Structures are given as structure tokens and as C-alpha cells.
Amino acid sequence: MAQKGKKSSNPIKRPVKTEITNRKAIKFALSAPEAKQVCLAGDFNNWDIQSLPMKRNIDNQWEVSLELSPGRYEYKYLVNGLWFDNVPGVEKDQNSFGTQNCVIYVK
Numbered sequence: 001m002a003q004k005g006k007k008s009s010n011p012i013k014r015p016v017k018t019e020i021t022n023r024k025a026i027k028f029a030l031s032a033p034e035a036k037q038v039c040l041a042g043d044f045n046n047w048d049i050q051s052l053p054m055k056r057n058i059d060n061q062w063e064v065s066l067e068l069s070p071g072r073y074e075y076k077y078l079v080n081g082l083w084f085d086n087v088p089g090v091e092k093d094q095n096s097f098g099t100q101n102c103v104i105y106v107k
Contacts, residue, residue, distance in 0.1 A: 042075025
């Protein structure tokens with residue numbers, strides 16, 4: 001037993017938790033040159049319209065990057081306070097509100 005104020009010579013070693021992850025950085029980009037504000041929301045952030053604000057780049061494209069685990073994700077953009085899913089070349093899926101969500105697959 002160690003005395004008060006002195007370190008024990010036989011400390012208990014606890015296992016270190018390591019998390020193996022294969023998350024990938026995914027960049028979302030939207031061309032909306034007239035927009036004042038754009039946010040990304042989807043099932044990867046519980047459809048939180050404030051947690052992923054996008055930034056305008058010098059080419060007037062709005063961008064945000066985040067790390068996602070492999071899987072299928074649905075998302076939409078919120079442009080100037082209105083939902084936007086009219087993104088050319090992106091897969092869409094019907095949602096329970098009678099509109100469509102964009103779909104992305106992360107491998």
C-alpha cells in the first residue's frame with residue numbers, strides 16, 4: 001500500500017480504448033451564386049439546419065466538408081431559409097413530406 005503523497009510502485013494499468021474508424025472526408029458543394037446563406041442538413045446530423053453552415057468560395061460555390069462512415073445518407077441544402085434539392089446528377093429519394101432528398105453513398 002502506498003503512503004499518502006507518494007506514488008505507488010505498482011500502478012494499475014488500465015486498457016486504453018482505441019476506436020478503429022474508416023470515416024472519410026466528404027466535400028459537399030452547391031452552386032448558388034445569389035444565395036446569402038446555405039446550410040447542409042441530413043440524417044448524418046439529425047437534420048440540424050444550423051450545425052453545418054456552408055462557406056462561399058472564390059468561385060461562388062458553397063462548400064462544407066465532414067467525415068462520414070461508410071453508408072447511405074440522405075440530405076438537403078437550406079438556401080436562404082428554403083429547402084433545396086434540385087441538384088443535377090445527384091440521386092434522389094422520396095421523403096415522408098412529399099418532397100425529395102438527395103442521396104450520397106460513402107464507401
